[in-house]
Amino acid sequence: MIIVCWRWVAPGDDARWGGVSSADSSALELALRLRESQPHHEPVHVITLGPPGAEQALRTALAAGADAATRIDAPVALQSSVTAAAIAGAIADLGDGLIDGSAGPTRLNWVICGDYSEDRGSGSTPAFIAADLDIAQALGLVAVDIGSVDGSDASTAAMTLFATRRLDGGRRERLEISAPAVISIEGSLMRLRRSSPMAELAAQQTTIAVIAGPNGPVDTPQELRAYRPRPRVLAAPAGDTTLDRVRSITGADQQNHHASETVELEPAAAAARVLEALRERGYLD
Amino acid sequence: MTLTNDGLWPEVSFEDRMSTVRFDIGERAHITVDSAVCGDCSTRECVVACPANLFVPTSDGGILFNYEQCFECGTCYMVCNREGAITWTYPDGGHGVVFKRT
Amino acid sequence: MADTTTGTTPLSATVATASAATFDVIVVGAGPAGSCAATVLARAGHRVALLERGAFPGAKNMYGGVIYPRILDRLHPQWWEQVPIQRWITRRSTMVMTETRALTIDFRSEAWGEPPYNGATAYRPDFDHWLADQAVAAGAHLLNATTAVGLLRDADQRIVGVRTDRPDGDLWASTVIACDGVNSFIAKEAGLHEELDPANYTLGVKETLALPRSVIEERFGVRDRHGVDIEILGGTSGVNGGGFLYTNLDTLAVGAVLKLPALAAQQTRPEEIIGRLKAHPAIAPLVEGGEIVEYSAHVIPEAGRSMMPTLTTDRLLVTGDAAAMCLAAGIWLEGVNFAMASGMAAGETVAEALASGDTSARGLGGYERRLRDSFVLADHDKLRRAPGLVLSDRVQHQYPEMITGVVERMFRVDNPEPKPGLRRILREERRAAGVRIRDLARDAWIGFRSFG
Numbered sequence: 001m002i003i004v005c006w007r008w009v010a011p012g013d014d015a016r017w018g019g020v021s022s023a024d025s026s027a028l029e030l031a032l033r034l035r036e037s038q039p040h041h042e043p044v045h046v047i048t049l050g051p052p053g054a055e056q057a058l059r060t061a062l063a064a065g066a067d068a069a070t071r072i073d074a075p076v077a078l079q080s081s082v083t084a085a086a087i088a089g090a091i092a093d094l095g096d097g098l099i100d101g102s103a104g105p106t107r108l109n110w111v112i113c114g115d116y117s118e119d120r121g122s123g124s125t126p127a128f129i130a131a132d133l134d135i136a137q138a139l140g141l142v143a144v145d146i147g148s149v150d151g152s153d154a155s156t157a158a159m160t161l162f163a164t165r166r167l168d169g170g171r172r173e174r175l176e177i178s179a180p181a182v183i184s185i186e187g188s189l190m191r192l193r194r195s196s197p198m199a200e201l202a203a204q205q206t207t208i209a210v211i212a213g214p215n216g217p218v219d220t221p222q223e224l225r226a227y228r229p230r231p232r233v234l235a236a237p238a239g240d241t242t243l244d245r246v247r248s249i250t251g252a253d254q255q256n257h258h259a260s261e262t263v264e265l266e267p268a269a270a271a272a273r274v275l276e277a278l279r280e281r282g283y284l285d
Numbered sequence: 286m287t288l289t290n291d292g293l294w295p296e297v298s299f300e301d302r303m304s305t306v307r308f309d310i311g312e313r314a315h316i317t318v319d320s321a322v323c324g325d326c327s328t329r330e331c332v333v334a335c336p337a338n339l340f341v342p343t344s345d346g347g348i349l350f351n352y353e354q355c356f357e358c359g360t361c362y363m364v365c366n367r368e369g370a371i372t373w374t375y376p377d378g379g380h381g382v383v384f385k386r387t
Numbered sequence: 388m389a390d391t392t393t394g395t396t397p398l399s400a401t402v403a404t405a406s407a408a409t410f411d412v413i414v415v416g417a418g419p420a421g422s423c424a425a426t427v428l429a430r431a432g433h434r435v436a437l438l439e440r441g442a443f444p445g446a447k448n449m450y451g452g453v454i455y456p457r458i459l460d461r462l463h464p465q466w467w468e469q470v471p472i473q474r475w476i477t478r479r480s481t482m483v484m485t486e487t488r489a490l491t492i493d494f495r496s497e498a499w500g501e502p503p504y505n506g507a508t509a510y511r512p513d514f515d516h517w518l519a520d521q522a523v524a525a526g527a528h529l530l531n532a533t534t535a536v537g538l539l540r541d542a543d544q545r546i547v548g549v550r551t552d553r554p555d556g557d558l559w560a561s562t563v564i565a566c567d568g569v570n571s572f573i574a575k576e577a578g579l580h581e582e583l584d585p586a587n588y589t590l591g592v593k594e595t596l597a598l599p600r601s602v603i604e605e606r607f608g609v610r611d612r613h614g615v616d617i618e619i620l621g622g623t624s625g626v627n628g629g630g631f632l633y634t635n636l637d638t639l640a641v642g643a644v645l646k647l648p649a650l651a652a653q654q655t656r657p658e659e660i661i662g663r664l665k666a667h668p669a670i671a672p673l674v675e676g677g678e679i680v681e682y683s684a685h686v687i688p689e690a691g692r693s694m695m696p697t698l699t700t701d702r703l704l705v706t707g708d709a710a711a712m713c714l715a716a717g718i719w720l721e722g723v724n725f726a727m728a729s730g731m732a733a734g735e736t737v738a739e740a741l742a743s744g745d746t747s748a749r750g751l752g753g754y755e756r757r758l759r760d761s762f763v764l765a766d767h768d769k770l771r772r773a774p775g776l777v778l779s780d781r782v783q784h785q786y787p788e789m790i791t792g793v794v795e796r797m798f799r800v801d802n803p804e805p806k807p808g809l810r811r812i813l814r815e816e817r818r819a820a821g822v823r824i825r826d827l828a829r830d831a832w833i834g835f836r837s838f839g
Contacts, residue, residue: 016443016516017307017383191312194378194532196555197436198408201528296662302682309442330651336592336684338656357447359570359686363585364651375572378552379442379532386510386595386638387449387683 001098002031002110004046004066005087005129007117008054009076015053022187023114029190030144031112032065037146042109043067047090049074049083055208063195063203074213080121084128086213091133093211099133099180108133109159109179115140115186121219123184130182138177139184142166232282299338303354310353311380315373316361320347322370330364331371356382410436410528410560412737413549415535415573417444419723420707420730421566422518426462427734429525433741436558437519437527438551440534445515447568449683451591451631451642453506453616454514455724460503462731463521471517472507473635474614475500478607481718482669484621484630488791489669491617500613508614508633508640514723538563538576538703546577546702562746564704564733566726569688571696571709579696579705585647587690589628589715589778592657593642594665596677600637606673607634618720620777621787622667624660626650627778631720632670639677641665644687644715646778657684687722689715689778692764692771699754701747704733714766716773717782718838725763732757773837781826789820 004027010018031044046061046069048054054076058069072086091108092099101107111133113126123139130137143164159179164172166186177183195203237248247253263273278284323329324346331340331348337356341349355376362373375381412428414421417439425437441447453476459466478495499505523529530551539548539557548559565573569588574580607615619630627646632639643660650657665674688694688711695711698704706712707726714721736754740746758764776782796812817827 016446016512017385019442194553197530197533197551197553197558198555200530200533200553204528297679299658302658302679305679305681306683328651333654333656334590334647334651336590336657336682338658356684358590358684359588360590360647360684363583363588363686364647374536375440375534375570378440378534381441381447383442383446384449384512384681384683386635386681387512387593387640 001094001106001108002034002042002044002112003091003108004028004031004044004061005111005113005126006046006048006057006061007076007083007114007119007121007125008048008050008057009118010050010053015051015056018050018053018057019118020048020057021114021116021118022191023116023185024187025114025192026185026187026189027112027114028061028064028066029192030146030185031110032193033146033190034110035065043106045070045094047072047087049078049086049213050076058208059200059203059206060195062206062208063200064193065195065199068209069206070209070211072213073210075215075218077218078214079217079219080124081128082214082217084125085132087125088129088132090211099135101180107180108135110161111135111180111182113182113184115184126182126184133180133182136177136181137183138163138165138175138181140166141175141183141185142172142189144183144185144189303337306354306356307383307385308354309380309383311377313377314352315357315376315381316350316352316355317372318348318350319370319372320349322367323348326367326370328366330366331361334360334364336360408555408558410434410558411741412436412562412564413438413558413560414527414564414566415549416440416566416568416707416709417519417522417529417531418448418515418566418568418707418726419518420709420726420733421564422515422522423462423727423730424564424566424706424734424737425519425522425527425529426525427731428738429522429527431734431738431741433738435522435527436560437522437529438533438535438549438558439519439529439531442532443512443516444519444529444531445510445512448511448515449591449593449685450511450722451593451640451644451687452508452618452633452720452722454509455506455721456727457503457505458724458728458731462727467502467504469517470507470509471513472509472612473638474508474609474612475504476506476508476616476633477613478609478615479506480615480617482617482619482622483787483790484619484667484669485787485791487668488795489667490791490794491669500611506616508616508635510635518727535567535573538573549573562702562704562737562740562751564706564730564737565709566706566730566733567709569686569708569711569713571705573703574696574705574709577700577703579698579700579703581694581696584694585651587688587694587711588647589644589687589689590647590650590657590684591642591644591687592661592684593631593640593682594661594679595635595681595683596639596641596674597637597680598639598677602676603634603637603639609634612636618718619664619670620717620782622664622670624653624655624663625784626653626655626660627780627783629777630664630670632673638680639674641670641674641677644689646689647686658682687715688713689774691715691774692767693775695767698758699748699751702751704737704751704754706730706733712763712767714770715777716770716837717777719766719770725766728761728763729758732761732763770837772833776830776833776837779830781822781830785820785822786830789816789822792816792819 006020006024044066046066049072098108141163145162161177163175237245239245362371411433413436414425425435428435477500480493482491534552535549537550541547614634617632622630627649628644630643632641706729712725740750793816
């Protein structure tokens with residue numbers, strides 16, 4: 001089974017303008033293509049949190065080819081960890097043994113999420129879902145090689161995806177991911193297919209499963225504003241001539257304090273070193 | 286921010302004006318402009334009339350056209366008097382302008 | 388004329404087959420006309436597909452004015468209890484404006500603020516959405532995000548359906564109702580329109596300005612959900628057209644309607660024309676401090692009866708703006724009501740034709756009969772010369788100067804000069820504005836014939 005997790009957002013709480021991000025749409029398209037790349041029919045199940053207005057988006061998913069859809073009746077603004085727990089609970093409820101594979105041929109292979117939502121939260125929900133389900137995660141994928149899915153015998157063979165993940169500094173990481181895993185992908189990966197008129201009309205008649213979700217706690221974001229680094233007090237550049245002052249500002253003669261540093265430490269010590277480095281460079285008080 | 290209208294209120298920039306409108310931009314350019322046909326047009330009706338200011342004259346005498354922030358109103362093809370200069374269709378279903386409070 | 392193809396590949400000899408995608412009627416466009424047509428047909432038990440190219444009905448729609456919904460009495464009794472409006476119009480002003488002067492005729496009626504009301508301001512994405520919801524409740528099959536790209540024809544060139552831009556998007560039906568708005572590609576493809584003349588069209592541009600509800604009510608002198616509609620002659624920077632300003636609940640709508648050839652022939656851009664209107668001394672205090680929350684624009688079919696296409700052909704009807712039914716007659720500026728009425732008439736006609744099994748032009752003949760018997764064609768016939776008069780250079784440029792000049796002289800106290808006689812003022816102001824008596828008499832006669 002492939003689960004697609006959507007984050008449905010409606011600006012001003014008006015369902016007419018509600019929808020999901022291009023990354024979420026992309027996630028469904030990937031699920032459908034994964035399904036089509038295999039000889040057997042692997043069900044695709046779409047889950048979102050939200051009010052009844054969110055069902056219109058789920059019907060779009062059904063029209064595009066998803067096999068089933070679940071709406072968790074809960075506020076959209078829940079904290080990421082709570083959202084993830086609700087989704088993980090809904091997945092677990094889809095069947096005993098689904099996750100550990102003891103249910104036979106239908107086992108959970110992929111949980112596919114968009115890398116970002118329409119309201120651009122922290123992007124942490126997929127990671128929380130992976131933690132809750134206790135399965136692997138591969139987040140922020142910019143390319144997925146569907147051709148390499150080994151789905152000849154899903155009941156026994158381990159399914160494997162080859163994907164590319166974005167790292168800082170324009171670097172890329174090639175990953176080999178084995179099912180079951182949570183993956184999140186970017187919106188540029190693929191566009192969700194359009195559905196036929198008759199599929200659209202049929203989807204309007206389909207019943208969407210609704211399960212009760214938690215009511216809180218909700219995220220209360222701070223005032224929204226553009227990112228601005230905090231100002232730092234800098235002394236006037238030293239030097240008598242213009243050239244000296246320029247050299248002073250650019251640090252041309254000085255040792256580069258901002259060079260990268262590679263350390264091999266235990267996680268706790270590594271975290272402490274990161275904090276220390278941030279403090280040294282003025283990013284933390 | 287520049288003050289116009291005798292300083293009665295800050296008139297917004299055109300970019301800010303257009304940013305009040307929601308566009309779900311489709312992949313396909315639903316309007317195309319044949320710059321070759323525009324080359325010898327001196328009247329340039331589209332440039333002044335398009336409410337979204339999508340027609341921009343280029344230094345080589347052509348017209349640069351952006352389809353993304355189009356109101357789908359129809360002004361450009363109606364005022365254009367050059368056969369074949371503007372090919373006008375609706376955007377693919379579900380794409381294009383989304384009005385809210387108008 | 389520019390190439391206005393709809394990107395449709397002509398279909399040759401496409402043969403209709405019985406399939407799941409078969410409907411009795413396909414209604415193209417879920418605006419006021421389409422939703423009313425679909426409601427009537429669905430209630431009559433027919434299988435109706437209602438196509439909407441926006442993400443939801445109303446997403447593509449804007450206007451510059453007031454909805455007069457009394458035509459809904461029959462279709463949705465007690466509509467005023469449900470319809471999502473902004474304010475009920477209880478104050479209607481007509482303003483004649485020059486650069487420094489303004490004459491306003493201001494009327495208010497408390498009766499218009501009570502059921503069954505008269506007119507209302509509304510956001511079209513709200514109103515049209517509600518109207519389409521009624522069609523869906525009646526059983527119509529609404530297909531959002533679906534653009535009709537052309538008509539399907541069989542080997543005998545009979546219309547048998549509509550091609551949409553979705554995959555497997557052909558929809559079959561014995562009748563199509565074109566409610567696709569002013570650009571009207573379906574009716575154009577069917578050859579029902581004469582060659583396009585830009586002089587028949589105006590561009591409507593509009594700003595929605597946010598202001599606190601209490602400020603709006605103070606400035607415009609209204610309470611509760613009562614509102615004001617100001618229609619303005621002049622104030623469009625010399626471009627033939629008109630201005631408007633009306634109140635929503637917590638926003639104002641201010642904008643201009645601009646005759647296309649006149650707009651294209653000068654150098655002031657549409658948003659600048661709105662900016663100058665907003666800066667006019669008669670308008671500025673009303674809109675001051677309003678923050679733009681939406682900017683919108685659309686073309687309007689302005690010429691009324693003289694530009695209407697053939698309304699009926701075999702298996703196809705044209706309604707609303709697609710049939711140029713917008714009424715732009717100066718003191719009367721209506722459109723949504725004409726669209727709704729024509730949609731209802733189309734729905735009733737097609738239901739009748741389906742029952743009798745004849746949806747040829749002859750079988751659909753009841754459509755024009757219904758429109759002639761109602762205000763739709765009666766008003767347009769009577770006012771067929773009004774749009775031309777209103778957009779004429781004299782009405783646009785000379786008469787406002789003359790009229791406001793006369794009033795200024797009447798109320799100006801030039802002591803120690805004695806008051807001039809009205810006849811003298813009229814004569815002098817007429818000459819100052821360059822109006823010839825012969826033209827004035829002829830325009831008065833057209834006006835009298837139209838409005839009288």
